[in-house]
Amino acid sequence: MALLEVENLCTEFRTKDGTVTAVDDVSFTIDKGERIGVVGESGAGKSVTGLSILQLVEYPGVITDDSSIRLNGEDLLAKSEDEMASIRGNEIAWIPQDPLSSLNPTSTIGEQIVETMRIHGYGDDENDRRQRAISLLADVGIPDAANRFDDYPSEYSGGMRQRVLIAMALSCEPSLIIADEPTTALDVSTQAQIVNLLRDVTSNDTALMVITHELGLVAELCERVMVLYAGTVAEKSDVAGIFDDPKHPYTKNLLKCSPHLTMGEELNTIPGSMPVGSERPSGCQFHPRCSEAMEECSVVEPELLPDGDGGEVACLLHTDQEYNMKVDQP
Amino acid sequence: MDSDLRDFILRRVVQIPVVLFLVSVIVFYIIHLPEGGPEALLSGQAGDEAIREFRDRYNLNEPLYVQYLLWIQGILTGSLGTSITTNQPVASLIASRLPVTLMLGFFSVAISVMIAVPAGYISAVEQYTWKDHTATVLAFVGLSIPNFFLAILLIKLFSVELGWLPITASGQMFSDWSLTLKSMVLPSLALGTALAAHVTRILRSSMLDIYSEEYVHVARAKGLPEKMVNRSIVFKNALIPVITIVMLQMGYVLGATVIIEEVFAMPGLGRLMLNSVVGRDYPVMQAVVLLYATAYLVFNLIADVAYGLVDPRIKYGGEH
Numbered sequence: 001m002a003l004l005e006v007e008n009l010c011t012e013f014r015t016k017d018g019t020v021t022a023v024d025d026v027s028f029t030i031d032k033g034e035r036i037g038v039v040g041e042s043g044a045g046k047s048v049t050g051l052s053i054l055q056l057v058e059y060p061g062v063i064t065d066d067s068s069i070r071l072n073g074e075d076l077l078a079k080s081e082d083e084m085a086s087i088r089g090n091e092i093a094w095i096p097q098d099p100l101s102s103l104n105p106t107s108t109i110g111e112q113i114v115e116t117m118r119i120h121g122y123g124d125d126e127n128d129r130r131q132r133a134i135s136l137l138a139d140v141g142i143p144d145a146a147n148r149f150d151d152y153p154s155e156y157s158g159g160m161r162q163r164v165l166i167a168m169a170l171s172c173e174p175s176l177i178i179a180d181e182p183t184t185a186l187d188v189s190t191q192a193q194i195v196n197l198l199r200d201v202t203s204n205d206t207a208l209m210v211i212t213h214e215l216g217l218v219a220e221l222c223e224r225v226m227v228l229y230a231g232t233v234a235e236k237s238d239v240a241g242i243f244d245d246p247k248h249p250y251t252k253n254l255l256k257c258s259p260h261l262t263m264g265e266e267l268n269t270i271p272g273s274m275p276v277g278s279e280r281p282s283g284c285q286f287h288p289r290c291s292e293a294m295e296e297c298s299v300v301e302p303e304l305l306p307d308g309d310g311g312e313v314a315c316l317l318h319t320d321q322e323y324n325m326k327v328d329q330p
Numbered sequence: 331m332d333s334d335l336r337d338f339i340l341r342r343v344v345q346i347p348v349v350l351f352l353v354s355v356i357v358f359y360i361i362h363l364p365e366g367g368p369e370a371l372l373s374g375q376a377g378d379e380a381i382r383e384f385r386d387r388y389n390l391n392e393p394l395y396v397q398y399l400l401w402i403q404g405i406l407t408g409s410l411g412t413s414i415t416t417n418q419p420v421a422s423l424i425a426s427r428l429p430v431t432l433m434l435g436f437f438s439v440a441i442s443v444m445i446a447v448p449a450g451y452i453s454a455v456e457q458y459t460w461k462d463h464t465a466t467v468l469a470f471v472g473l474s475i476p477n478f479f480l481a482i483l484l485i486k487l488f489s490v491e492l493g494w495l496p497i498t499a500s501g502q503m504f505s506d507w508s509l510t511l512k513s514m515v516l517p518s519l520a521l522g523t524a525l526a527a528h529v530t531r532i533l534r535s536s537m538l539d540i541y542s543e544e545y546v547h548v549a550r551a552k553g554l555p556e557k558m559v560n561r562s563i564v565f566k567n568a569l570i571p572v573i574t575i576v577m578l579q580m581g582y583v584l585g586a587t588v589i590i591e592e593v594f595a596m597p598g599l600g601r602l603m604l605n606s607v608v609g610r611d612y613p614v615m616q617a618v619v620l621l622y623a624t625a626y627l628v629f630n631l632i633a634d635v636a637y638g639l640v641d642p643r644i645k646y647g648g649e650h
Binding site: 101103 | 543549551553554555558563566567570642
């Protein structure tokens with residue numbers, strides 16, 4: 001049994017101007033100890049997918065009734081708010097995007113980690129929790145952790161605060177960590193350190209879901225990738241498949257958009273922009289921007305089907321080929 | 331107390347005399363600006379001789395800057411002068427009036443905090459519910475009603491109609507303590523409700539600002555129950571600006587006591603100042619205005635220090 005099973009997840013924002021579907025029928029699983037990357041442009045529904053798992057989508061966001069999210073086989077959507085609170089930070093932890101604004105400025109670093117353990121009844125007593133918090137801080141690379149335990153967040157740099165947030169996420173030994181753009185707000189050398197740290201701390205049983213628009217981060221960290229476009233899954237594959245043989249035209253474009261260290265090479269851009277709000281194209285969501293679009297792309301909504309290489313892709317181009325191949329074979 | 335904070339307080343304390351010097355010059359000149367001195371009040375009964383003697387006694391024939399220097403010299407040597415209308419030393423006049431005003435100020439602020447903290451908290455936590463709307467409407471009513479008018483309404487209801495509370499302790503202030511405290515209730519309410527209205531609104535908007543902070547979201551994501559998020563994260567952080575506002579309002583309270591003391595016939599500093607203006611009692615007027623200015627400066631200093639004590643992001647000094 002997979003650790004996390006998400007089926008037909010739909011998250012809608014019901015505003016006065018109409019319903020905006022941020023996540024549209026997304027299904028995926030995460031196995032124990034597995035690291036999965038969720039990639040896509042801003043507004044593709046990556047963060048909302050992560051927040052939906054925690055049921056922390058802010059008003060007016062609603063997870064529809066047909067959705068199903070199961071952790072170790074237990075239906076999370078059936079849990080009460082109190083039950084969810086006891087799962088958050090305890091079984092599913094969250095690493096936020098911006099370390100500078102994510103720590104309570106009027107509480108000490110140590111207290112914020114100890115507090116997480118205290119509310120979940122982790123550790124024998126306060127002293128035990130304090131010792132664990134200090135050793136966690138040391139583990140994530142805070143120098144002189146015991147002495148910096150009582151510092152306030154304003155006395156820590158951005159990279160150190162991200163380390164603190166990782167220590168906080170690890171404090172109750174969660175089975176899944178959802179990291180939302182964990183390196184975006186950091187400078188390049190700090191980014192590399194945080195990536196290594198995330199890889200180290202999740203090398204055992206802890207699964208990791210990395211939400212990012214940086215494919216490089218995925219290549220460094222993850223075993224599997226899910227590409228989201230306009231709230232739908234465009235492609236799922238293992239990491240090698242995504243980089244060596246991307247199937248979906250959107251994935252190909254996304255790869256070409258990533259900057260490489262080549263002088264003077266002009267970066268590819270994808271023409272147009274992703275549909276946002278309640279106005280969505282018919283057929284494939286990507287077809288208005290797709291250079292390989294065919295006539296039927298504007299009519300037929302492609303299903304997510306096996307791509308023959310172990311992954312899945314939602315593109316008529318590929319499913320048709322697959323279909324033809326099967327027909328050709330005797 | 332760390333050395334940065336001590337340096338900060340020292341630097342601010344050193345600034346106070348400079349500001350007070352400027353205030354004293356301005357106050358002195360404004361008071362002496364109008365034509366006709368305090369002898370104008372005597373002229374009905376007194377002859378020219380009496381007036382001349384009077385002007386001599388209070389140095390009114392000296393050039394203005396000499397009068398100013400004499401006044402400052404007096405202050406520095408511990409003498410605030412003698413009241414023209416009562417012939418009492420100004421210092422002892424102030425000493426006898428100060429406790430009344432301090433009590434009034436303290437009770438007003440206490441009442442405003444007791445009303446505003448729960449009201450603002452509920453308003454923010456239960457935003458757009460009937461509780462929030464009620465608090466909002468009451469706050470605007472409180473802000474809109476002038477406190478002297480509210481004072482009259484309170485007197486009408488609680489003293490005249492119901493007879494529960496005295497309008498004033500009149501001559502028995504501090505000799506009859508029960509009466510003294512009872513007489514404080516209505517003036518403190520009249521003054522405190524407007525303050526409460528203000529603080530309620532500030533706490534509400536401050537808390538609502540904090541709710542959109544990322545660290546509140548992170549607190550929920552680490553499993554904090556909503557009640558703890560409200561209390562230990564949102565409320566605590568929202569208090570920082572509120573503490574500053576309450577401290578700065580002490581200045582407003584000082585000004586408002588003048589009117590409230592007059593309405594309730596309280597023997598406080600405000601009334602002393604008002605009477606000294608009416609009676610052209612220069613020594614009293616100057617001393618009280620200077621005292622108000624000093625108090626204002628001290629409250630501002632306390633506000634700045636308190637701000638830093640509750641908010642660890644504030645670093646005094648900033649040289650390192």
